[in-house]
Amino acid sequence: MKLSKDKLADFLAAIPGKTVFGPQLSGETLRFTPVTRPGNLCPTVNNATVPPKSVVFPQTETMFRFEQGATDIRTAEPSGETVLFGVRPCDARAMSIVDNVFFWDVDDPYYLIRRTNSALVGLACLDPCVNCFCTSMGGGPASTEGLDILLTDLGESYLLEVLTGKGEMLCQSAEKLLSQASSADKEAAKMLQEKAAAQISRQIDPSGIPARLPALWESPIWEKISASCLGCGICTYLCPTCHCFDMQDETEGEESRRYRTWDSCMFSEYTLHASGHNPRPTRRERTRNRINHKFSYFVDKFKVMACVGCGRCINLCPVNIDILDILSQVGEQAL
Amino acid sequence: MNNLLIPDSAIVRDVFHENDDTSTFSLQFTDAQKRLEYSFQPGQFNMLSIFGVGEAPISISSSNGSRENFTHTVRHVGSLTRMFAKLKAGDLLGVRGPYGNGWPLKQAHGKNLLIVAGGIGLAPLRPAIYNILEQPALFGKVELLYGSKNPGEMLFRHEYRQWAEQISMLLTVDDASGFDWNHNAGLVTALFDKMQSVPENTVVLSCGPEIMMKHVVKGLLARGFHSGQLYVSLERKMFCGVKKCGRCQVGSKFVCHDGPVFSYDVLENEPAEIIGVLGRE
Numbered sequence: 347m348k349l350s351k352d353k354l355a356d357f358l359a360a361i362p363g364k365t366v367f368g369p370q371l372s373g374e375t376l377r378f379t380p381v382t383r384p385g386n387l388c389p390t391v392n393n394a395t396v397p398p399k400s401v402v403f404p405q406t407e408t409m410f411r412f413e414q415g416a417t418d419i420r421t422a423e424p425s426g427e428t429v430l431f432g433v434r435p436c437d438a439r440a441m442s443i444v445d446n447v448f449f450w451d452v453d454d455p456y457y458l459i460r461r462t463n464s465a466l467v468g469l470a471c472l473d474p475c476v477n478c479f480c481t482s483m484g485g486g487p488a489s490t491e492g493l494d495i496l497l498t499d500l501g502e503s504y505l506l507e508v509l510t511g512k513g514e515m516l517c518q519s520a521e522k523l524l525s526q527a528s529s530a531d532k533e534a535a536k537m538l539q540e541k542a543a544a545q546i547s548r549q550i551d552p553s554g555i556p557a558r559l560p561a562l563w564e565s566p567i568w569e570k571i572s573a574s575c576l577g578c579g580i581c582t583y584l585c586p587t588c589h590c591f592d593m594q595d596e597t598e599g600e601e602s603r604r605y606r607t608w609d610s611c612m613f614s615e616y617t618l619h620a621s622g623h624n625p626r627p628t629r630r631e632r633t634r635n636r637i638n639h640k641f642s643y644f645v646d647k648f649k650v651m652a653c654v655g656c657g658r659c660i661n662l663c664p665v666n667i668d669i670l671d672i673l674s675q676v677g678e679q680a681l
Numbered sequence: 682m683n684n685l686l687i688p689d690s691a692i693v694r695d696v697f698h699e700n701d702d703t704s705t706f707s708l709q710f711t712d713a714q715k716r717l718e719y720s721f722q723p724g725q726f727n728m729l730s731i732f733g734v735g736e737a738p739i740s741i742s743s744s745n746g747s748r749e750n751f752t753h754t755v756r757h758v759g760s761l762t763r764m765f766a767k768l769k770a771g772d773l774l775g776v777r778g779p780y781g782n783g784w785p786l787k788q789a790h791g792k793n794l795l796i797v798a799g800g801i802g803l804a805p806l807r808p809a810i811y812n813i814l815e816q817p818a819l820f821g822k823v824e825l826l827y828g829s830k831n832p833g834e835m836l837f838r839h840e841y842r843q844w845a846e847q848i849s850m851l852l853t854v855d856d857a858s859g860f861d862w863n864h865n866a867g868l869v870t871a872l873f874d875k876m877q878s879v880p881e882n883t884v885v886l887s888c889g890p891e892i893m894m895k896h897v898v899k900g901l902l903a904r905g906f907h908s909g910q911l912y913v914s915l916e917r918k919m920f921c922g923v924k925k926c927g928r929c930q931v932g933s934k935f936v937c938h939d940g941p942v943f944s945y946d947v948l949e950n951e952p953a954e955i956i957g958v959l960g961r962e
Contacts, residue, residue: 362715373921409686409687410684410687410735412732413733414733419687419688419690421684421687423684447924447927448925448926450924450925451923451924451925451938452685454686454923455683455685455922456686456687485905492900554754588925589925590806590926590927590928591733591920591921591925591926591927592920592926592928593736593920593921593926594734594735595730595732597733597736602732602733604730604736606920606926609926609927611927616918616919616928617917617918617928619759619916619918620758620759620760620762621758621890623890623891623916625891625917625931635930638932639927639930642929642933643932643933646933647933
């Protein structure tokens with residue numbers, strides 16, 4: 347199917363009873379926020395700085411409220427359905443990867459509601475960034491994993507591929523706005539997608555990494571890699587597959603709340619005990635944990651690496667620590 | 682919906698001051714149905730909340746034979762646990778749990794037990810000790826080695842006489858000055874030279890500061906114990922208790938789920954944060 351770009355606003359407006367989130371600038375930061383004017387959407391520039399997982403796993407989320415000191419608990423479970431528009435294929439894959447954790451043995455109650463009630467409309471990446479390496483991590487600029495609909499920008503219109511039942515439901519309400527895609531449209535989209543994949547210059551074969559990491563536990567590479575790390579945590583904070591959180595209580599006037607908020611294993615407080623004991627006392631241990639968690643422990647549990655090659659940690663690191671460079675070092679190190 | 686991250690309400694029935702900075706709180710769920718349903722195993726922990734302050738994992742320190750009331754022994758050292766010092770009978774807390782695996786007492790049936798504890802580490806071992814005292818026929822010889830900074834910091838002192846009727850006990854302190862003390866002085870590992878326990882047919886349960894457990898493991902391995910018979914209870918910062926928040930990972934293991942009790946042969950095969958790594962920052 348095909349959606350003309352001038353009908354995008356109508357298409358989004360035709361989705362009944364759901365809040366549409368899309369990449370929009372808030373200040374200088376591109377993040378997924380509720381779309382009030384489709385004209386504000388920035389789906390064609392670079393990928394959002396804050397990954398769309400923030401819609402189903404908010405940066406800060408109230409878990410419950412209570413009167414100060416008492417236990418009269420009022421739950422704050424989320425409600426309402428959402429559509430995430432303009433999700434890049436890497437970030438959609440990342441959300442499927444994060445699902446493993448939040449649905450592991452017991453469901454996380456908040457994530458379960460938000461995730462079940464969300465639909466993902468993807469946008470194929472036709473102009474990958476310099477640090478993108480999704481094709482090395484099992485994805486690609488037009489990967490459909492985790493998406494309900496995939497759009498490919500054909501200039502005047504989008505080629506619209508419905509991938510799931512949820513995606514079909516979204517289109518039902520906007521049937522009049524869609525037209526049939528010709529085989530030439532499909533061919534054009536395919537060529538654009540292939541061109542984009544070919545444009546991705548950074549590549550690595552990570553298949554040997556999980557097996558190599560345990561043997562490199564005491565390797566000097568961790569000291570070397572982390573030597574310039576400032577411990578700012580941006581690599582993990584804005585990583586689409588990172589899921590660690592902190593839980594805190596906060597009081598305003600008579601009312602208190604317990605909330606959870608994103609956290610990063612790159613912070614020393616992350617593992618610091620009240621006793622003063624810190625199992626990961628320096629950036630060496632924390633960097634080693636970050637890489638082992640993504641490429642060894644996660645694979646051990648879920649048979650998939652917790653990295654989709656979005657390149658955010660490379661783009662955002664203030665001292666140019668580069669995860670691909672780390673992986674090459676892991677790959678080249680004598681065991 | 683059943684929200685596993687929301688605590689149940691419990692009332693403080695009694696507070697017992699163990700020493701200057703540690704108290705034992707006897708708790709009871711306010712909901713009668715919850716009191717009936719709740720059960721736990723020795724070595725498991727609950728997430729305890731003081732509403733408006735926060736939540737932390739604390740081991741259960743009472744017998745699992747009595748479920749109506751259960752106790753937590755808390756040292757007042759952190760921002761939350763310091764607030765515990767102000768709690769009194771009648772105050773309300775949040776409790777969710779129990780979490781974790783507990784001590785391998787079933788596997789220890791018919792075997793001897795060596796229990797090695799340091800400081801507050803005796804608290805999670807007390808339910809195991811009660812379990813042994815309540816069913817002595819199930820276990821062989823039981824020996825407890827316990828060390829603390831000074832005699833005043835020893836926990837559960839009023840119970841030792843009763844324990845000693847069935848368990849051989851060796852006590853040691855770092856510094857006994859100012860106390861009337863006729864037991865040992867020095868590290869708990871120094872008691873290995875005095876203990877009766879031998880590697881044959883023995884299960885070892887240990888809890889204390891991580892650096893202590895490291896030396897306990899090292900000392901016992903040197904004495905012919907093998908790693909599969911050594912169990913240690915680890916402590917990690919923790920928020921959710923259900924493998925989501927990521928906080929308590931030790932290598933690929935989660936202390937909240939795979940632990941807190943680990944057989945040392947699991948830890949030594951894990952490319953993990955090896956026990957005994959001390960903070961350097």
